[in-house]
Amino acid sequence: MEKAKTLYALLSGHQNEILRQWQKEQLAPGVLRSDLISPDELKQQMEDFLRYLVEAVKKDETEDMSSLEAWKEVRSFLTEISKTQAKKGFLPSETSMFIFSLKKPIFQLLQSYDTEDLEKFASDLWKVNTLLDQLGLLTMESYLKSKEEIIRRQQEEMLELSTPVxxxxxxxxxxxxxxxxxxxxxxxxxxxxxxxxxxxxxxxxxxxxxxxxxxxxxxxxxxxxxxxxxxxxxxxxxxxxxxxxxxxxxxxxxxxxxxxxxxxxxxxxxxxxxxxxxxxxxxxxxxx
Amino acid sequence: MERIPILKMGKFLLVSIQVDMHDRLALTLQDELTARIVEENAKGVLIDISALEMVDSFIGRMLANIATMARILDAETVVVGMQPEVAITMVELGLSLPGVRTALNIEKGMEILNSLLQSETQDGTEGSET
The missing domain is CATH 3.30.750.24 (STAS domain)
Incomplete structure (x- = not known):
């Protein structure tokens, strides 16, 4: 528990720094799909998401996030983002990179603060890694779900279109x-x-x-x-x-x-x- | 006891099934109908099933049986007014009633019976009018 609290302290203490780094990653040329989303909109999304994430880490420090109330907001927010991205025509990899690109700034942060205590560094790293992986999978899941929904709807429409008497x-x-x-x-x-x-x-x-x-x-x-x-x-x-x-x-x-x-x-x-x-x-x- | 009325219209018998068919009722109808065909010397039977909402394999087979029996007794059978859902069920059950004439409603069913009767009376000239 002690260590987890430090994770929150670390994240909240450097929230702006992480956000800046993260935005640099996502807004880099070649990564940003300026044809699908405006930089300002993306920045806003990232800022909101990070705020939800830090809140959730504060509320609950356990790794298992699926069953916990604390993560509900993060999850619903992320699901929403992934769905809109799927509808706009983002690639699956681009959608999941939204989360995975967050790894770098956080790992760097951990690296610069935790190296004294290797055990704590490893456990924090593991925690963040699991967390972000799960969130990444969640984006994939919602991305696919909304794509499937589109397919299903089109199938239904086709059925109706194709049988005129x-x-x-x-x-x-x-x-x-x-x-x-x-x-x-x-x-x-x-x-x-x-x-x-x-x-x-x-x-x-x-x-x-x-x-x-x-x-x-x-x-x-x-x-x-x-x-x-x-x-x-x-x-x-x-x-x-x-x-x-x-x-x-x-x-x-x-x-x-x-x-x-x-x-x-x-x-x-x-x-x-x-x-x-x-x-x-x-x-x-x-x-x- | 519940019974299905059999009405006589000229040379034809008219059966309108307005209640849910169950097996006993179907068998009674079969008995009475064959008896009436002989009694009235009927040339055609019109079965209206427009009110029938459910058909199981027994009732389906009974309809086919009645038609076959009627033909042996020299009367043509026309089944009219089958509901779309019933038709789909029958086909799914594998009962496509071969040899039974069908029509959309009573009016068209009577037309068919009349034309059949006419072609029969013109027997001298083969009567192959359709």
Whole structure:
């Protein structure tokens, strides 16, 4: 305990000096990302962080920081910084260097004061090292967390964007599928399609797979499921936009589209759908 | 005892399932429906399941069975108004009701039955109208 208190005394006594050194490290050309953050903003962040850190060291001197109240402010502050940095586009190494560059000034400080008592020097060094490592890991963790959050949100947005059901004409709806089909997406497509079938009381649904890059057995199975579900609701399904390569792979894989109407292009499918519901497309005078 | 009413409309029988199906009810319906088809000499059966919110494998199989039985008795079955969630469940259960005609609502179901009846009456000319 005695020694830990000295650590606090040391840190608080030389807070400005540490800050100056630290800022020198972080603001050095090549280190500072002036395109992402202004020097003043960074300085303010560092000053605030150091103040929180010294406060926390004062409140509690133990190494194990995760379970302690005293470190809550430091941690939340650091988490916030890392999150903003991740959003701004900082590199992971740059984010973690925010903490790791603090090592040098503090170690130098310890070196100049503690060398008399080697035992104390070692223990202080260990303490600071553990502390900063943990904080460094925390920055990494929050950095990754916020990145993952971005990915997750984009995935959700993609799901919503990629499954529009369009009404072509009375009783005819179409779903242009774009991108790879997995279980989650198929589920979504299925639900949207079926709801739309009820809403516009469609009798024919066209599933256009022009934008689906590959069709393997799993994707085919998903398509079959959608077709069966639509049929159970009383709507016929037409699959269109099957590219030559896809037709070849499907035959090689042994997937057969028996009992399902397939058309090569969306235009053909629309023509077929119209004839099924009793419309005829005819060419009239151009109004150009 | 709970029963599902079977209504007669011309040459067709109309069954509207408005309550939650349980196994006993399903079996009773199966019995009564087949009996009525023979009794009324019905040519078509329309089963409206728009109020059905849950379907298990038993009910699903029962629907398929009823359709098959009806066909043996020379009546076509049309299942109408299946809810999207029910359709998804059925597909996930592997019950795609092959051989059962489906329609979105009663109106369209009647259209199908009528056209089937017409094509049957024009039997002399093969009646392959769709």
């Amino acid at each position: 369009v009404k072509i004409w009375e009783q005819v709806v179409a779903v242009p599928l774009i991108g790879t089909l997995d279980s989650a997406r198929t589920q979504m497509v299925m639900e949207n399609l079926l709801q739309e079938i009820v809403r516009v009381s469609a009798t024919i649904a066209i599933i256009d797979i022009t934008g689906v890059p590959t069709v393997d057995t799993l994707v085919a199975q998903h398509l079959f499921k959608t077709v069966s579900a639509a049929r159970l609701m009383g709507a016929e399904c037409v699959i269109s936009g099957i590219r030559p390569q896809i037709a070849q792979t499907m035959v090689h894989l042994g997937v057969s589209f028996q009992d399902i109407t397939t058309k090569a292009t969306l235009a053909e499918a629309i023509k077929y759908a119209f004839s099924r519901v009793g419309y005829r497309i005819s060419k009239g005078e151009s109004t150009k």
